[in-house]
Amino acid sequence: MKFEAILDEINGFGPFQIILIPLRCSPWLVLPLHFLLSNFIAVVPLHRCDISSLDDRGFFGNLTREQRLTVSIPAREDGEPKSCEMFAEPQFQLLSNSSSSSGLPTVQCQSGWIHDNSSFTSTVATEWDLVCDRKSLTQTASTIFFSGVMVGAVAFGFLSDKYDRKNTLLASYIMSMAFGFSTAFANSFLVFSVLRFLTGFSLTGISITSLVLSIEWVDKAHRSFISVIGGLFWCAGNMLLAGFAFLITGWRTLTMTVTAPVALAVLTWWWVPESARWLLANGKVDQAQFYQDRCAKINKQELSSNFKLETPDNMNVLEKQNKNYSYLDLIRTPKLRTLTLQTGIIWYGVSSTYYCISLNISGFGLNMYLTHFIYAAIEVPSKLLVYCAVNFFGRRKCQAGTLIGTVTCVAINIFMPKDLWQVRVVFAVLGKGFSEAAFTTIFLYTTELYPTVIRQNGLGYTNFLSRLGVSMAPLILMLEDVWPFLPQVIICSVAFVCGLVALLLPETLNVRLPETIDDAEQPRTNDGASQIK
Numbered sequence: 394m395k396f397e398a399i400l401d402e403i404n405g406f407g408p409f410q411i412i413l414i415p416l417r418c419s420p421w422l423v424l425p426l427h428f429l430l431s432n433f434i435a436v437v438p439l440h441r442c443d444i445s446s447l448d449d450r451g452f453f454g455n456l457t458r459e460q461r462l463t464v465s466i467p468a469r470e471d472g473e474p475k476s477c478e479m480f481a482e483p484q485f486q487l488l489s490n491s492s493s494s495s496g497l498p499t500v501q502c503q504s505g506w507i508h509d510n511s512s513f514t515s516t517v518a519t520e521w522d523l524v525c526d527r528k529s530l531t532q533t534a535s536t537i538f539f540s541g542v543m544v545g546a547v548a549f550g551f552l553s554d555k556y557d558r559k560n561t562l563l564a565s566y567i568m569s570m571a572f573g574f575s576t577a578f579a580n581s582f583l584v585f586s587v588l589r590f591l592t593g594f595s596l597t598g599i600s601i602t603s604l605v606l607s608i609e610w611v612d613k614a615h616r617s618f619i620s621v622i623g624g625l626f627w628c629a630g631n632m633l634l635a636g637f638a639f640l641i642t643g644w645r646t647l648t649m650t651v652t653a654p655v656a657l658a659v660l661t662w663w664w665v666p667e668s669a670r671w672l673l674a675n676g677k678v679d680q681a682q683f684y685q686d687r688c689a690k691i692n693k694q695e696l697s698s699n700f701k702l703e704t705p706d707n708m709n710v711l712e713k714q715n716k717n718y719s720y721l722d723l724i725r726t727p728k729l730r731t732l733t734l735q736t737g738i739i740w741y742g743v744s745s746t747y748y749c750i751s752l753n754i755s756g757f758g759l760n761m762y763l764t765h766f767i768y769a770a771i772e773v774p775s776k777l778l779v780y781c782a783v784n785f786f787g788r789r790k791c792q793a794g795t796l797i798g799t800v801t802c803v804a805i806n807i808f809m810p811k812d813l814w815q816v817r818v819v820f821a822v823l824g825k826g827f828s829e830a831a832f833t834t835i836f837l838y839t840t841e842l843y844p845t846v847i848r849q850n851g852l853g854y855t856n857f858l859s860r861l862g863v864s865m866a867p868l869i870l871m872l873e874d875v876w877p878f879l880p881q882v883i884i885c886s887v888a889f890v891c892g893l894v895a896l897l898l899p900e901t902l903n904v905r906l907p908e909t910i911d912d913a914e915q916p917r918t919n920d921g922a923s924q925i926k
Contacts, residue, residue: 397613397905399669403685405612407692410619416665417607418623420566420599420658422630425769426651427573427596429634429751431538432765434644435531437518439509442466442479442502463487467499477502477525501525514642521582530582532867535752537586541593542600543860547720549598550853554718554846558606559667565598566659573652577645597860599658601852608840609670609848610688613905620837621780624829628776631769639762674845674908718847723854728914733854735894736839739792740855742891743835745862746799747828749869749884750821767818768825775826779833787902788838789895795834796892798827800885807881828888841901844913 397405444465456464464483466474481498508519517523523530553561572592579585607619634651641647669688672681689695723733751768782791802824809817835855843851872879907913 399685400612403689403694404692406615406618407688407694409688409691410611410615412691413607413610413665414619414622416661417603418626419661420603420655421623421626422633423569423651423654423658424596424600425627425631426634426637426654427538427592428542429631429765430648430651431531431535432752432761433513433516433634433638434647435517435523435534436513436761437524437528437531438511438513438516439473440476440506440519440524441474442477443505443507444479446504447483460488467497476506479503512642513644516644517582517585520644523582529871532871534582534586534589535867536864538589538593539748539860539863539866541590541595542597543593543857543864545594545597546601546853546856546860548594548853549601550849550851550856551720553598553602553605553849553853554671557667558602558609558671558849559662559665561598562602562606562665563659563662565595565602566655566662568595569599570652570655570659571595573655574649577648577652593860597856601849601856604836605840605849605852606665606668608837609668609845609906610666613903616841617780617783617837620840621776621833624776624779624833624836625773628769628772631772632766635762635766635769638765670845670906670908718850720850720854722847722910723850726910726914729910732842732898732913733851735897736835736842736851736855737858738894739835739891739898740839740859741862742887743796743828743831743862744859745866745869746796746884746888746891747832748863748866749880750799750803750825750828752866753870753880767822771822771826772829775830776833779830782830783834783837784902787900788834788841789898789900792831792834792838792895792898793892795827795831796888796895799824799831800888800892802827803881803888804885807878807885831888838898838901841904841906842898842913844907844909846909 441462442465444461447461447465462474464480464485464487466479469475478499479502481500484497502525506522506524510519513519517534518528518531549561549565552564569592572588572595576585576588576592579588604620604623607623608616611619637647637650641650666684666687667680669681669684672678672684722729724730779791779795782794786794802820805820806817806824809820811817839852839855840848869880869883872883
């Protein structure tokens, strides 16, 4: 008897599963708070050279503030002081309207910078003067964080499959809370970067383990529902981030604020059951029986006295008793090897596209808080449409369609005149919605494609490539200095290729989850349905 049949007996979507939805999905509120935190804590506000040292030397006398800036710092085309240059010596002749600053000798800022604190009392950039020739370090900070997420995907994917889901999730909670709060007390950019790396590493366990726990406890008819509900919690956290950042303008306080909800997740962990599917697949029949009985009791299902879970050997759940699975099992057999390559490509492209759009919240004529909120809000209808689409059109067509939709919206904005910023905002938001829909679909799709015995390894591997794509997103955005449209061209190219690759994947709509590697290797019919029973 396969686990899907067991779920049919004890009700695969009853009160037991409904109670677990907030327990497993609420931690997803925390993820976007940290994943997109750099949009606000790493902002580089307007700045200019600090000329107070010249004032201390008595150069200015009774000059007004505007006059002091005029003689000390060259002006941009809009009349504002340049950010990274000052005159080698005060140029008092510029106080005359007939004088020009062109050709006058300039030097880099000699005594630091004065930052505009009207929007932010402090950011990482203002804390450690990450401006001018050090400006790229703010984008590097995002790359460092997502590098931690990338490494964490591999580590937690392995640990969750080898040991168990529940304790791995607790380790993620505790580490995320410890490193998240520690980041707020960093006394240098190096320490900040290390702690952000470790925070990203820890948060990955929440991301992949909570989702798999949710999927493995419901029947096949409700897998898409659970995935979308988890995604809606992500949307809520994403919108909350815009509100938190608007109200809290200091980066240290904001970092502690977005970390605090992890403490609530630790409290809910005590009521989260282990995955009976994983226990059974790893020969822990007595523990699986315990959780099965609890589920049946809460769902008010009366089981016959002889309804007991069979041993793994009788169920043929394990190819080999006590076998230790690893990432190498993803490439040992032909179909899994092909699947591993295809899902890796798609995850890389989906993540890179999503974060390239999400991290670019300026340039559309709206303030950054409103842009971020709109980007987050559009994800709600996107996820609801995904729920309908994946159950009507199937996972494969939905995955490919959302990626092509992203390409279309981004491509239109490449050719759209910048003075039509209202139209550009519309297509930018639609592109964000399609990219979010692609992300929601691939999370569900991947959990259904990999067998139980290596499901977390599969998610760990795909999350590794996903975070590799995310780590590249800030660097791709920096290419606008080479050519303003180069990042958009790269986004379109990557998303289009991934859309084509998605069409090669097998369909999983209404197909039971594979338990073993043998299940995954069995042939499928033309419509993608597995022939295994």
